[in-house]
Amino acid sequence: DTGVSQNPRHKITKRGQNVTFRCDPISEHNRLYWYRQTLGQGPEFLTYFQNEAQLEKSRLLSDRFSAERPKGSFSTLEIQRTEQGDSAMYLCASSRWDRANGYTFGSGTRLTVV
Amino acid sequence: TQLLEQSPQFLSIQEGENLTVYCNSSSVFSSLQWYRQEPGEGPVLLVTVVTGGEVKKLKRLTFQFGDARKDSSLHITAAQPGDTGLYLCAGNNAGNNRKLIWGLGTSLAVNP
Numbered sequence: 091d092t093g094v095s096q097n098p099r100h101k102i103t104k105r106g107q108n109v110t111f112r113c114d115p116i117s118e119h120n121r122l123y124w125y126r127q128t129l130g131q132g133p134e135f136l137t138y139f140q141n142e143a144q145l146e147k148s149r150l151l152s153d154r155f156s157a158e159r160p161k162g163s164f165s166t167l168e169i170q171r172t173e174q175g176d177s178a179m180y181l182c183a184s185s186r187w188d189r190a191n192g193y194t195f196g197s198g199t200r201l202t203v204v
Numbered sequence: 205t206q207l208l209e210q211s212p213q214f215l216s217i218q219e220g221e222n223l224t225v226y227c228n229s230s231s232v233f234s235s236l237q238w239y240r241q242e243p244g245e246g247p248v249l250l251v252t253v254v255t256g257g258e259v260k261k262l263k264r265l266t267f268q269f270g271d272a273r274k275d276s277s278l279h280i281t282a283a284q285p286g287d288t289g290l291y292l293c294a295g296n297n298a299g300n301n302r303k304l305i306w307g308l309g310t311s312l313a314v315n316p
Contacts, residue, residue, distance in 0.1 A: 192249040196246050
C-alpha cells in the first residue's frame with residue numbers, strides 16, 4: 091500500500107471559483123477524515139466518514155463546503171465560491187475502525203485563493 | 205470544550221542538546237498520540253500511548269503518558285538537525301470516538 095494519496099498537491103484559484111480535492115485512503119481503512127491547517131496551527135477537524143457515511147461535519151464548515159465518499163473508498167472535498175480565507179492546507183487522513191495505529195495522513199493539498 | 209496545550213510553542217536549540225515538549229489538558233484521554241510534521245507535508249504518527257504512566261522509546265525520543273492520562277511529554281536526547289519539525293500531540297476523547305483533540309504544536313529547530 092502506498093499510503094494516503096491526495097491530489098492535487100497545490101491549487102491556486104481565483105476568488106469565487108469552485109475547487110475539488112481528492113483523497114485516496116489506505117485500502118483497509120474504513121474511516122476517513124478531512125482536516126484544514128493554517129500556518130502555525132494544529133489540524134482543524136472538518137468532517138469524518140465511516141465507510142460511505144458522513145458521520146460528522148464541523149460547525150466551522152460553511153455550506154460552501156461539501157464532502158463525499160460515494161463507495162466508501164476515495165473521497166472528494168469541494169469548496170464552492172472560494173474566498174481568500176479558504177487558503178490553507180487541506181489534509182486527509184484515514185484509520186482503521188479501532189484507530190489502534192493512529193491516523194495516516196496524506197501530504198495535503200495546499201490551496202491558495204487569490 | 206476539551207483543549208490540549210502544548211509548550212513551548214517554539215524551540216530553537218543547537219545540535220546535541222536535549223529538550224522536552226509538554227502536552228497538557230484538564231481532561232482525561234483514553235489514549236494520546238504524537239505526530240511530527242515537516243513543512244508542506246502531512247503529520248506522521250510517531251507513537252500512541254494508552255496506559256497511565258506508560259513510557260515508550262523510539263530511538264532518541266522518549267514519550268511518557270501521565271498517570272492520570274491528562275498529560276504527556278516528549279523528550280529528545282542529543283537532538284539532530286533531522287529532528288527539526290512541528291511536533292503535535294492529539295488525544296482520543298474517551299467519550300467521543302470520532303475525532304482527535306489536537307494541540308497547536310511545538311515548532312522545533314535544531315541548528316547544526
